[in-house]
Amino acid sequence: MNRTNRVLLKGNEAAVYGALLAGCECYFGYPITPASEIAHASARLFPAMGRVFIQAECEIASINMVMGASAAGKRVMTASSGLGISLKQEGVSYIATAELPCVIVDVMRGGPGLGNISPEQADYNQVVKGGGHGGYRCIVLSPGSVQEMCDLTMLAFDLADKYRTPVYVLTDGMIGQMMEKLELPEPRPRRMPPAWSLDRNVSADNWISSIYMDPVDLEETNRRLNRKYDEIREKEQLVEEFMMDDAEYAFVAYGIASRMARSAVDELRKQGVKIGLVRPKTLFPFPENALRKAVKNGVKQFFSVEMSNGQMIDDVRLAIECARPVALINRMGGNVPTVEEIVNRTMDVIKGGK
Amino acid sequence: MSEKIKLGRPAGFFDVFERRPGAIKKNMHYCPGCGHGVLHKLIAEAIADLGITHRVVLAAPVGCAVFAYYYFKCRSIQCAHGRAPAVATGLTRSNPDDVIISYQGDGDLASIGFNHILQAANRGENMTVFFVNNAIYGMTGGQMAPTTLPGQKTQTSPLGRDVLETGYPIRVCEMISQFDAPVYVERCALTSFKNIMAARRAVRKALQNSMDKKGFSLVEFLSGCPVNLKMNAHDMSEFIETKMTKFFPLGVYLDRAAEREPIVRAEMNYDADKIKSLLYPEEIQSELGDYKCSSPVFDKECRVKISGFGGQGVLSLGYILAILGKQRNFNVSWLPSYGPEMRGGTANCSVVFSKSHIGSPEAAENCDMLVCMNQPSVEKFLPILKAGGVLVYDSSTVKLPEGAAKDHYVYGLPASDLANHLGDLRAANTVMLGAIAAVMADNFLDDADKANLDTAMIEAVREMFAKKAKAADINIEAYKTGKEKIEFKSVPKA
Numbered sequence: 089m090n091r092t093n094r095v096l097l098k099g100n101e102a103a104v105y106g107a108l109l110a111g112c113e114c115y116f117g118y119p120i121t122p123a124s125e126i127a128h129a130s131a132r133l134f135p136a137m138g139r140v141f142i143q144a145e146c147e148i149a150s151i152n153m154v155m156g157a158s159a160a161g162k163r164v165m166t167a168s169s170g171l172g173i174s175l176k177q178e179g180v181s182y183i184a185t186a187e188l189p190c191v192i193v194d195v196m197r198g199g200p201g202l203g204n205i206s207p208e209q210a211d212y213n214q215v216v217k218g219g220g221h222g223g224y225r226c227i228v229l230s231p232g233s234v235q236e237m238c239d240l241t242m243l244a245f246d247l248a249d250k251y252r253t254p255v256y257v258l259t260d261g262m263i264g265q266m267m268e269k270l271e272l273p274e275p276r277p278r279r280m281p282p283a284w285s286l287d288r289n290v291s292a293d294n295w296i297s298s299i300y301m302d303p304v305d306l307e308e309t310n311r312r313l314n315r316k317y318d319e320i321r322e323k324e325q326l327v328e329e330f331m332m333d334d335a336e337y338a339f340v341a342y343g344i345a346s347r348m349a350r351s352a353v354d355e356l357r358k359q360g361v362k363i364g365l366v367r368p369k370t371l372f373p374f375p376e377n378a379l380r381k382a383v384k385n386g387v388k389q390f391f392s393v394e395m396s397n398g399q400m401i402d403d404v405r406l407a408i409e410c411a412r413p414v415a416l417i418n419r420m421g422g423n424v425p426t427v428e429e430i431v432n433r434t435m436d437v438i439k440g441g442k
Numbered sequence: 443m444s445e446k447i448k449l450g451r452p453a454g455f456f457d458v459f460e461r462r463p464g465a466i467k468k469n470m471h472y473c474p475g476c477g478h479g480v481l482h483k484l485i486a487e488a489i490a491d492l493g494i495t496h497r498v499v500l501a502a503p504v505g506c507a508v509f510a511y512y513y514f515k516c517r518s519i520q521c522a523h524g525r526a527p528a529v530a531t532g533l534t535r536s537n538p539d540d541v542i543i544s545y546q547g548d549g550d551l552a553s554i555g556f557n558h559i560l561q562a563a564n565r566g567e568n569m570t571v572f573f574v575n576n577a578i579y580g581m582t583g584g585q586m587a588p589t590t591l592p593g594q595k596t597q598t599s600p601l602g603r604d605v606l607e608t609g610y611p612i613r614v615c616e617m618i619s620q621f622d623a624p625v626y627v628e629r630c631a632l633t634s635f636k637n638i639m640a641a642r643r644a645v646r647k648a649l650q651n652s653m654d655k656k657g658f659s660l661v662e663f664l665s666g667c668p669v670n671l672k673m674n675a676h677d678m679s680e681f682i683e684t685k686m687t688k689f690f691p692l693g694v695y696l697d698r699a700a701e702r703e704p705i706v707r708a709e710m711n712y713d714a715d716k717i718k719s720l721l722y723p724e725e726i727q728s729e730l731g732d733y734k735c736s737s738p739v740f741d742k743e744c745r746v747k748i749s750g751f752g753g754q755g756v757l758s759l760g761y762i763l764a765i766l767g768k769q770r771n772f773n774v775s776w777l778p779s780y781g782p783e784m785r786g787g788t789a790n791c792s793v794v795f796s797k798s799h800i801g802s803p804e805a806a807e808n809c810d811m812l813v814c815m816n817q818p819s820v821e822k823f824l825p826i827l828k829a830g831g832v833l834v835y836d837s838s839t840v841k842l843p844e845g846a847a848k849d850h851y852v853y854g855l856p857a858s859d860l861a862n863h864l865g866d867l868r869a870a871n872t873v874m875l876g877a878i879a880a881v882m883a884d885n886f887l888d889d890a891d892k893a894n895l896d897t898a899m900i901e902a903v904r905e906m907f908a909k910k911a912k913a914a915d916i917n918i919e920a921y922k923t924g925k926e927k928i929e930f931k932s933v934p935k936a
Contacts, residue, residue, distance in 0.1 A: 426807050
């Protein structure tokens with residue numbers, strides 16, 4: 089019987105497929121719309137491979153189960169959305185400080201507060217900037233399609249191991265819920281328990297902790313973590329550039345918003361506007377190099393297209409050191425900007441010279 | 443199980459506490475008279491005597507025992523406040539042969555992390571919980587604990603614990619022993635020689651249960667905190683034995699390990715072929731091979747909205763179109779309405795086709811085709827159908843308002859009635875699929891696509907019903923009926 093790697097999946101399911109192909113061994117999570125399909129698919133597929141699936145009693149429990157499994161030497165994943173991620177933040181800070189690898193999928197929904205279940209991108213600050221207490225960062229990947237939900241989830245496991253850090257796959261309700269075709273990659277060989285782990289075959293008395301009572305020790309820990317973040321900034325920036333070669337204007341957009349922004353580029357190019365798109369595939373590290381290059385190559389105005397109150401825009405400004413104006417084109421509350429809206433707002437700014 | 447008490451430092455401890463910062467490497471950080479030191483010793487002795495130092499992973503709490511990893515010669519992890527049972531769950535599920543100890547104090551276990559201990563107990567996780575109850579917060583400096591006695595003065599109950607304000611001491615053993623899953627629950631006291639010997643037995647029994655994979659064991663230890671309770675050692679013991687035991691009676695609350703079978707967890711499977719057979723679907727042979735649609739209509743985004751009642755197969759109809767896109771090699775996206783709206787009885791989905799980039803997967807504006815299977819859908823979505831777009835509706839459930847859709851191509855057919863006639867109302871959606879095919883052939887497809895249309899559509903239906911041959915046949919019949927019975931209603935007026 090022939091099998092095909094060409095499938096139609098929801099974004100949420102593709103993340104689970106990617107996790108299993110990457111050798112993920114444990115899933116712990118709590119149901120929340122619009123991320124629940126990740127739990128559904130995991131409940132079905134993980135036990136079929138003898139892997140662990142637990143519906144935890146709460147988000148806090150699930151991230152701490154992740155910590156336990158990661159410490160035990162397993163590849164492990166959890167998923168949630170907005171308010172659930174807020175609850176996980178305590179555990180993420182512990183995991184980042186203890187330098188344990190794990191993958192967290194955040195399928196963003198409308199906020200703040202209970203908000204709604206429609207897609208938004210307003211978890212940017214709480215995910216990209218650290219989110220919990222203390223000076224840590226997590227690597228953050230932002231898929232723009234169902235194919236990337238699979239591919240970037242696989243990459244997330246590799247980066248988590250490489251840097252011993254939590255890695256987020258930051259997506260939204262629309263990419264999570266939508267179905268597209270994708271090509272499934274080949275399964276990876278098993279990742280054996282690392283030497284630092286609490287697997288009994290690698291150590292009799294390893295210990296994992298995030299407490300450093302001596303301020304000198306804790307400062308050194310902070311410095312070590314930040315050297316790691318600098319290395320990540322240097323080596324791991326991922327970006328997709330579209331029509332940027334001759335661009336005088338540039339959209340910066342990630343995830344679902346980048347798809348509308350790309351359609352808007354097509355539309356504006358038809359109207360003679362030399363505009364392109366810089367789509368960050370990593371939000372931490374933020375693709376500063378691509379943006380600085382855009383400035384150097386003649387972009388005179390940037391547009392941060394976001395489904396939030398303007399969160400990524402700060403990173404755009406910092407990346408280009410405010411060398412060019414950055415306008416915000418945004419929708420909130422679960423509304424998705426239409427191509428027409430983006431085009432009109434862009435033309436307003438261009439014509440107004442703002 | 444060794445009952446012989448050896449003098450000197452138990453082999454479950456490190457000889458020198460190198461992990462402890464500062465100059466003191468031989469002694470523990472606990473205060474004189476503290477129960478933790480006694481309990482640590484009982485545990486260290488037990489894991490050495492039981493020969494399990496290589497099997498033990500200790501999950502340490504936040505509280506005075508936060509530094510337990512300084513001392514025990516085993517693998518250990520320091521957890522967030524109250525979360526040790528969740529971390530321990532991750533540990534035991536990952537490596538089921540390990541013996542997991544969750545070591546917790548009263549604030550950690552019975553206050554901030556109470557849900558975690560209850561849930562881990564109720565899942566029957568294979569772990570041993572050692573619960574130190576000293577009726578006060580030690581590390582943070584003597585505040586009220588969930589187990590503080592009525593009237594007991596603490597930093598945060600300076601006039602004595604008022605039960606009407608702050609409730610009563612929480613009895614953990616009594617609660618946990620009500621669950622069906624745990625196997626062993628006992629309360630001991632770290633006071634007299636007799637009580638300590640009982641505690642020693644309880645420690646070993648609980649660890650034996652974990653070694654035998656019998657499930658969840660919890661031992662509570664009434665313990666002294668002379669510094670924060672402001673008592674000397676003698677008064678401390680008396681307080682525990684006369685006051686605390688009144689609220690927290692000693693004894694075995696549950697012991698059913700003997701009648702429990704060991705927990706057997708699945709072996710993790712790492713076989714690449716097994717993963718592929720799980721995730722990669724069977725390839726469906728296509729008569730058309732790798733045929734790609736060539737009609738120019740797919741050069742740019744073609745946006746379709748399908749809407750009706752939940753249960754009419756609205757989402758499935760969109761899904762069949764998405765399968766068609768996948769099979770015929772153009773980009774396609776399918777987006778359902780989700781959440782409470784879906785559960786409230788109406789359903790809709792967006793399907794976007796294109797040979798190039800698909801921007802928004804939501805057909806929220808400028809729709810090329812609207813498929814309506816109930817009346818509210820017409821009212822809700824007709825405004826997003828662009829001028830010159832196509833409306834296809836089920837005339838058995840929809841009555842088109844007078845003058846509506848005058849800017850559109852309008853097609854109708856009694857899909858539900860036709861499906862009913864075919865013997866399965868659920869096939870109304872594939873009757874609509876036939877109608878959509880006819881509309882496409884009429885207006886948008888080039889000759890090659892027209893010639894291959896039926897085969898392509900039928901192959902999509904077959905993939906949709908891959909495991910249900912009978913349903914596939916009915917739905918293919920429905921497709922043919924829809925394609926034949928579609929009625930052309932009107933063209934754009936303008």
